[in-house]
Amino acid sequence: MISRLLVANRGEIARRVFRTCRDLGIETVAVFSDPDAGLPHAAEADRAVRLPGATPAETYLDQKAVLAAARAAGADAVHPGYGFLSENAGFAELVTGAGLTWVGPPARAIGAMGLKVEAKRLMRAAGVPVLPDLDPGAITEFPVLVKASAGGGGRGMRVVREAGDLEEAVASARREAESAFGDPAVFCEPLLTGARHIEVQVLADDHGTVWTLGERECSIQRRHQKVIEEAPSPAVDAELRQRLCEAAAAAARAIGYTGAGTVEFMLSPDGGFFFLEVNTRLQVEHPVTECVYGVDLVALQIEVAEGAALRDPPRPSGHAIEARLYAEDPAEGYRPNSGTLHAFAVPGVDAEFRAPAVYGLRLDAGVTSGSVVSTHYDPMLAKVVAYAPTRSAAARRLAAALAGARVHGPVTNRDQLVNVLRHEAFLSGATDTGFLDRHDTTAALAGEEAVRLSALAAALAQAAANRASARVLGGLPSGWRNVSSQPQHAAFEEAEVAYRITRDGLVAEGHEDTVVAEAGPSEVVLETGGVRLRFAVARYAGRVHVDSALGAVTLTPLERLPDPAERIAPGTLLAPMPGSVIRVAVSEGDTVERGQPMLWLEAMKMEHQILAPADGVVATLHAEVGNQVETGAVLAVVTEE
Template sequence: MIQRLLVANRGEIARRVLATCRALGVETVAVHSDADADAPFVAEADQAVRLPGHSPAETYLRIDLILDAARRSGADAVHPGYGFLAENAEFAAAVTDAGLTWVGPPAKAIAAMGDKLAAKSLLADAGVPMLPTWDATGGTAEFPVLVKAAAGGGGRGMRIVAEPAGLLEAVASARREAAGAFGDDRVFIERYVERGRHVEVQVFGDAHGTVVALGERDCSIQRRHQKLVEEAPAVLPDGVRERLHAAAVAAARAVGYVGAGTVEFLLAPDGAFYFLEMNTRLQVEHPVTEAVTGLDLVRLQLLVAEGHPLPLTATPPPTGHAVEVRLCAEDPAEGFRPATGTLHRFAVPGVTGAFAPTRGLRQDSGVADGSTVGVHYDSMLAKLIAWAPTRAEAARLLAGALARAELHGVTTNRDLLVQVLRSPEFAAAEVDTGFLDRHPEVYAPLLPADELPVAALAAALASAAARRAEATVLAGLPSGWRNVPSSPQVTRYAGPHGEVEVRYRLDRSGALAECSVTPSVALVAATADRVTLDVAGVRRAYRVHRVGSEVFVDGPDGAATLTELPRFPLPGAERAAGSLLAPLPGAVTRVHVEVGQRVAAGDPLLTLEAMKLEHPVLAPADGVVAELPVPPGGQVEAGAVLAVIDPEED
C-alpha cells in the first residue's frame, strides 16, 4: 500500500490530491517553485521540497528534480496531477524505474495517446469515429478547418482557419505555441465542425481487465479552445449517451488503459460524434462527475495504483446535476488577457465543501487571501462546482454564489461566468464551442455603468465613516460637518470607464443632506466596511473593502473596483502620446512592423508571450510607428512602453 505520496504539481490540483490522501491516512509531500513557496498547497502537505527557480521549465517540468525530491522525502508513490508532466510517458517510466508507484496509466498508454496523429490511427482501427485529417505541410481544400498540435492539449497550439489565405500563418503560429508549451512543434489539420459540442466520457480501468465509463460531461463553453463551464450529465439526444460510452470504453481497451482517463468527442448537430483526443490523466472538470456519482476519483486512482480492482463494473446512474466553472485571473473584455496582482480577498458565500464529492456548493481553489498571482503559471484561481437535483437549480445556485463572491485585487472572469449561467440559451442547453462568439452580451459587466456612481458614493461614505472612527477630536460629528453649511465634500475615483466624481454633504445628524448622485439617495447607515443606502425607495447594502488607495465595492447589482485619486496630484513623468504599454510582464516574441511604417487600426504590431500564451498587440488607430523600444526576445514588465504610434491627423 502507498504510505507516502509526492504530488508532482501545484495549485488546486495539488490541494485536491492532498485532501484525499489525508482522508485515507496517506502521508504527503509537496514540491514547489520559489514563486509558490507561500502557496496554500505547500503548507497543507506533511513535507515540502523546494525546486529552485520560478518558471515551469526550471521546476515542475524537471523530472530529475522531482525524482530527487521523492528520494529525499522518502516518498514511495508519485501523483502527477494534471498539466506539467502528467501526460509525459518518460516521466511515468522514470517513476516506475525508480521503484516508486506511479498513480496513473502505464507509460505505454500515455505514449500511445500523447501523439494525437498516432492515437487517431490506432483508435480508428478500434472502430472509434474520426474526423478527416490532413498533414499541415500539404494543406487542404476544405474549409473551415482546425489546426491542432500533435502533442499536448489544453487548447494550446489550436487555430480555427476559415479560408485558405489564413492557413500558413495559423500553422506557423500554432507551431510556435506548441513548441513553447510541449517542446514539440508538430501540428496537423482537422475538419472544423461548426456548432459542435465538446462532450467527453470519464473512463476508468484497473489492472484486472475492467474498463468502465463513469458518465459524460459537456464542456462546450470555451475560450481559446479551453473549457470555462462544464456539466454532468450532458444533455444528449436519445441513444447518443450509450454509443458515446461504448466508443470511450473501446478506446481505453485498445491501449490497455489503467487508471483515470477521459475520451473527448465532438458532437455534431445531427447527433454524429467524432473522437478528438484521449487525456491520460485526471481532468480539471472531474468534480462534476464526482458530484453526480458520489465517487472520489482520486481515491479510485490510488486504489487502482495499489493493484486493487475497481469497486464497480458498470456505469453508475447519475444523481441530480452538477455544473462547474473555472474562475480565472483574466479580463474577458480584453481578449481574456491574463491578469496579475495580489488577491486581497477571496471569499465565496455558501460553500459546503472542498476537494471532495459534495452536495451543494464545492470550492476547489489554489489561492487564498493574500495570494500573489504571477505570470509563470496558468490563470485559473479556483473551480466552483454546484450540485442540485436539477440542472436549472444547479446553475442558479452557482450563479448566485459567484455574483455575491468577494474577489478583490485581481481582475477575474466572474461577471462573464454569471452572465453565461443566467443566459436563456444556457438555460435551454443551447450550447456549443462557438457560444461566446455568438453571444457578445455575456461580456457585459454585472454592474451597469449608470450604477457606478452609487457604488462610488458608498465607497466615499465608507471612507468618511472610517476617518470619523479613527478621529481623536470631535469624533461624534459627521464627516465634513460645518456649523454653517459650505461646499460639499468631493472624492474622485478612477473607475473602469474613466474618472468618477462624488460630491456629498452630511447634516448634523449624519444624514445625507446633499448628493451629486441621481436618482434620489438617502443614507441609512455607514461603517468603514458596510454602507446601506436607500436608492429611489429601494434599500441596498454595499460591502466596502479598502486596501491603500484601492476600494472594492460589492453591491446587489455587481462589484466595482475604484482607485481613489489624490486631491492634489503630484506631477509625474509624461509618456509620449500614442504609447502602447505592456498589460502584464512577458517577453516580446515577434515584432511585425518597422519604425516609420504606416499602420491601420487593428494591425498587429508585435506579439507578447505571457502565462504560456501569445497575446497580439494591435494598433489602436491609424498612424505611423514612431518607436519600437523592445526588440524580439526582450523581457518587459507591466506598464513598459512596447511601441509608440503617431496618430494620423484628419
C-alpha cells in the same frame, strides 16, 4: 500499499489529491517553485520540497528535480495531477524505474496517446469514428483547425477560416506548441461548426474491468480552453450516451488503459460524433462526475494503482455544473492578470475538494486570501461547482454563488461566468463551442447606477475612516459646517460623486432620492428609492473594492493633485503583463491601423497579441525579440495621423 505520496503539481490539483490522501491515511509531499512558496498547497502537505526557480521548465517540468524531491522526502508513490508531467510517458517510466508507484496509466498507454496523429490512427483501427487529417499544403476547403500534435489544454490550436491566414496560423501554433510541450509538430483537420465538446470519464483496472461514468459537456470555451463544464450533457439522450460510452470503452481497451482517463469527442449537430483525444490523466472538470456519480476519483486512482479491482459501477443522480474562475479579463481578449489576491471568499460553500453530502456547492481552490497570482503559470484561481437535482437549479445556485463572491485583486472572469449561467441560450441547452463567439457575455454585472452608488459608498467609507482616525473632533462628520454651502466630492476613474450634509443627514448630490442610513469605514448602507442596500468596502493601494447585491465594483481613486510627470502620452503602447517579446511585426516609421497586431508577448504559457492603440505611424519602438518586459513598460509609441 502506498504510505507517502508526492504530488508532482501545484495549486488546486495538489490540494485536491492531498484531501483524499488525508481521508485514506496516506502521508503527502508537495513540491513548490519559488513563486509558489506561499501558496496553500505548499503549506498543507506533511512534507514540502523546494524546486529552485520560477519557470515551469526550471521547476515542475524538471523530471530529475521532481524525482529527486520524491527521494528526499521518502515518498513511495507519485501522483502527476494534470498538466505539467501528467501525460509524459518518459516521466512515468522514470518514476516506476526508480521503484516508486505511479498513480496513473502505464507509460505505454500515455505514449500511445501522446501524439494526436498517432492516437487517431489507433482509434480508427479500433473502430472509433475520427475526423480526417489534412495536409496543410493541400487544403482547399475552410474552416479548418490547426492543432498541436503533442499536449492539450487548447494550446497550439488555431481556427483558420480563409486560405490567406493558414500560413501564419500554422507558424503561430508551432511556436506555442514548442513553448508549451517542447514539440512544434502540428496537423490540420476540418473544423466542425455548431459542434459540442463531449467527453466520457473512463476508469479501468488491471483485471480487465472498464467503467464509463457517463459524459460531460465542455462546450463553453475560450481560446479552445474550457470555461464551464457540466454532467450530464443537455444534448445527450440514453441511446447516444450508450454509443459514446461504448466508443470510449473501446478506446481504453485498445491502448491497455488503467486508472482514470477521459475520452473526448466532438458531437456534430446531426448527432454524429468523432474522436478528439484521450486525456491520460485526471481532468480539471472531474468534480462534476464525482458529484453526479458519488465517487472519489482520486481514491479510485490510488486503489487501482495499488492493484485493487473495481467493483460494480455507481449510478448517476442529479446535475452538476462547474465554472473555472480565472485571473483574466474577458473584455480585453482574455488577457491574464497577476498580483496579490487580497480577498477570496465564496458564500455558501458546502464542501471543499469533495462532493457535497447531498446537494450543494463545492469549491476547489488553489488560492486563499493573500495568495499571489504568478505570471509563470496558468491563471486559474478556483473551480466552483453546484450540484442540484436539476440543471436549472444547479445553474441558478452557481450563478448566485459567483455573483456573491468576494474576489479582490487581479481582474477575473467572474462576471462573464455569471452572464453565461444566466443566459437564455445556456439555460435552454444551446451550448456548442461557438457560444462565446455568438453571445456577448463580457458586460459587467454592475451597471452605471451600481457604479455610482458603489462610488458613493466608497467615498463615505473613506470619510468615516478618516474621522475614526482623527485626533480631534473625530465625532463630527466629514466636511461639517454650521452653514453648509458646498458638497463633498470624491473622484474615481469610474465615477465622480458628491454628497451634502443636511438636517436629514447625508444626501447624494443630484440624487436626492438616495440618503445614507449608515456609514462606517468598511460598510455603508444606502437607501435609494425607498430600498435599502448594503455595501461592503475594502481599500487597498490604488484600488477600492465594493461588494453589494448590485454587483462587485472596482474603483481607482484619482489623485487630487496628480504629478504631471506621470501622465502617459497619447498613443503609448504599454505592456499589459510581464512577459517575453517573441515576435515584432512592425518597424519605426510604419503606418498602422487601430487594432493591428504590432507584437506578441508570451506569458502564462500563452501567446498574446499586442495591438496598435490607434491609426498612425510607429514613432518609437522599444520592443525587441527576446526582451523580458514588466507590466507598464513602454513597448512603442504610435503618433496619430
